[in-house]
Amino acid sequence: MSCRQAYLGKSIEVLDKVVRLPDDRFVHRDVVTYPGGAVCVVAVTADNCVVLVRQYRTAPGMVMLEIPAGRRGVREHFLTAARRELREETGYVASSWRKCVEFWPSPGFVDERLTLYVAKDLRHRSTDMDADEFIRPVLMPVAEAIERCRDGHISDAKTLIGLLWYVAFEGSEGL
DSSP, X not given: OEEEEEEEOSSOEEEEEEEEOTTSOEEEEEEEEOTTXXXXXXXXXXXXXXXXXXXXXXXXXXXXXXXXXXXXXXXXOHHHHHHHHHHHHHSEEEEEEEEEEEEXXXXXXXXXXXXXXXXXXXXXXXXXXXXXXXXXXXXXXXXXXXXXHHTTSOOOHHHHHHHHHIIIIIOOTTO
16 A cells, blocks of 8 residues: 655645455555644533534635534544634533534545534633634524524535534534
């Protein structure tokens, strides 16, 4: 098996890997590497609203409604990254955090692994967005967010997983 760098960008690398299949044939596979992985947060207020962010996403070419999320530094602790992303994107800080699950959003060609947290006992502070982020926080009742998942208005994978995880395992008050 071999591996060569096909592309090196600002935040990703694309590798051309030669892999052996179970029938002993060799094939090329493109793999996008995303060092450090990422975190995502289902932040829920005392009155059962979820904190979402509305932002334009270049790849699908549309504005999407998502849970707060972002890249983790290679040596950064996952919870530290989750706290930072929630504060930067929404202005919220939480005193209650629970790590829920780690998952691979697109394992067919990306090595990114996401770590999902649920954050509660929220307090609002000021946002601290990166200079290239144009994000608008949105508070939405959990039941409405689930309906938006059902009707296709929320179509981001991490948000679908996060909201459905929350309802399935953290409780469904207000649904």
